[in-house]
Amino acid sequence: MENSNKLKRFFDVYIPTEKCNFTCSYCYVGQEGKASGEIMPIGHTPKEVRKALSKKRLGGVCFFNFCGGGETLLGDDILPIIYELLDEGHFIQIVTNGTVTKRFCEISIWESELISRLFFKFSFHYLELKKRNCMDLFFDNIQLMRSKGCSISLELMPHDELIPYADEIKEICLEKVKALPHLTVGRDNTTSELKLLSRFTKEEYGGGWSGFDSDMFRYKMLMFGKEQRQFCYAGEWSCSLRIDTGDVYQCNGLVCIDNIYDRIDEELHFKVVGNQCPHPHCWNCHAYLCLGVMPDVDAPTYASMRDRVCTDGSRWLNDKVREFFSQKLETNNRKYTESEKRLINESAALTRQNYKQQQLITQYKIQNAEYKNWVENLQAQVNDRLKELAEYKDWVNNLQIQVEEFNKEKQVYKDWVNNLQIEIENLKKGKEI
Secondary structure, eight states: OOOSOOEEEEEEEEEOBOOOSOOOTTOHHHHTTOOOOOBOOOOSOHHHHHHHTOHHHHTSEEEEEEEESSOGGGSSSHHHHHHHHHHHTOEEEEEEOSOOHHHHHHHTTSOHHHHTTEEEEEEOOHHHHHHTTOHHHHHHHHHHHHHTTOEEEEEEOOOGGGGGGHHHHHHHHHHHTSSOOEEOOOEETTSTTOEESSSSOHHHHHHHTGGGOOHHHHHHHHHTTOOOOSOBOBTTTEEEEETTTOEEESSTTSOEEEETTTTTTSOOOOOOOBTOOOSSSOTTHHHHHHHTSSTTSOOOOHHHHHOOBOTTSOBSSOHHHHHHHTOOGGGGSOOOOHHHHHHHHHHHHHHHHHHHHHHHHHHHHHHHHHHHHHHHHHHHHHHHHHHHHHHHHHHHHHHHHHHHHHHHHHHHHHHHHHHHHHHHHHHHHHHHO
């Protein structure tokens, strides 16, 4: 039987939530200073989002990764959107710290067909869970989702603070989810090179965490720091998307190429990166490269990055999700000829140059606006001061008038006293006569 769930595109979706119930020391959101504590509304109805991201408009079944700038599931308007996209026939991944229990209760009553295409990446923030006494809650929510037919993966960020707890982590994971967690690799987003977030060398870091036997960790460490300049189909086969504004980007931090809410009845415009990727390395290689955005790069499947065989023989991924995650984007999309690639690279270079110029113009406008506001504020302060000075001058003038009047009164009094003195002297002389 032919597979009807052919992977057409991958969308990395940003949820405008910058609030979190955890305070992890290694969080990239905190590194970038984006943790505002706000839960911003998406501003579009679930039906509108579904229409903007319909299978017809996108060319087929797509894979959407939903991740917030804080905890993804804190906002009230995200689950209705995910429900609509699942009902449209897409596959959804949700990145979560696994502690917002009410959201999992809401999901637990959804239709089994929708749940079968839903995958959770549970971020295992061990020290935060331990500090907040939420460990049982976390694993109970995972068990609830697994019991309803969702696919899951447990992912640990192996930061230096966790080293003393490695054996504890292994023990509790084997007990609760019957497999060790997969490991990601921490990056320092405050550096342009996106360096390893550890005090150890790459070799020491890789060796120290090898005991978790994670295919994801091995592949990410293999690719960490390696420039990828092969032809990349990001911008067409995969995109980054802000669900609130609707802006579609080629990849994280690259050119904005369209908006899903504009011309909602027309096809989206795509523009591939080509050989023009500016990033020092593909830090999300476990997703982009494993899904096949660079067909010339040999990479394992995304399923191998997420699945585990448990001690009881079960798997983290159900059959439907594992089959979908095992596909490569090149299988269901057309690859360009060499001559087309040359034209794309020339166009991409011009697009990047224009994009940089537009960024400079925008920055200038912002700076100019800030300067204009500063001048206006300064002028307002000067006006206030001048008004105060005018009021002070009026007060001084009034005081001077009062002084002059007082001096006149004083002179009159003085003259009266002198006259009185003269009269007294005259009276004295008259008496003596």
